[in-house]
Amino acid sequence: MNKKISIQDTYGERFQHCWGCGPKNEGGLHLQSYPGEDGETCVCQVTPDDQFTGGVPANLFGGMIAMIFDCHGTASAAWFAHKNKGLDLTPDTVIGRFITAHLEVDFLRPVPMNEPVTVTSRLEELTDRKAVIIMEMEAAGQPRAKAKMVAVDVKKDM
Template identity: 70%
Template structure:
């Protein structure tokens, strides 16, 4: 079923090497994004390794927060575009790829280390080549950061 398919696992071969979310990057983070049961949002959960601490050792590095939003947002854009075409995710899907055109991050509270981070994304607007995605990062139900992304569909010859 669609809700158990990781969006990043459906990227075409040449797009599977991203450090943040690429399943084929041996040194990467391997962030995984999944559609919610109702298909209205996309969810990722992660507990970052201790090496990603910020200037305050018990908090996550801000650049890592932006990277998580970056990878999760583009996966979400790909999913929402795919769904909008009336398609579902399955093990044979090769989803169209989106990349970040703009990412705005609002840091609300420090994001603690050694805790599960929940990132949710929802679609705000979808055009032929562009998606606008809003995201929230929570730890233990508290919003730690918010982001807004403009993602654009990659042309086949990129």
């Protein structure tokens, strides 16, 4: 049986320590993003724990919503750039890394705690240096937040 490879699992060693999505951050959330089966999207699923509640009980706080978009968006940017080069994810892949240059979030409805949340991204624009990513967060079949990100590739001397 083939295990799906998350985009974050293909980050180079120095990029695997992010609190939100780094596979090597022991205290982190270990968010994982995967290329969608349609080849045009990336998907991340997470179930927020009670500790991340916001000012309104039983709802996810806004900073955590933005952090999920941040980690998933940069992973998506890396995947779309990788795919654009005609490459696949394999166990040996070391994918190029992107970071957030701009993140704009619209909060539409409260995000419930302890329920699965799905974030889906799609590529709006890709150049040699940047990717523009559009994302939507949904839970219980309803849109909860949307975001637009400009992500830039990490230079080797960074």
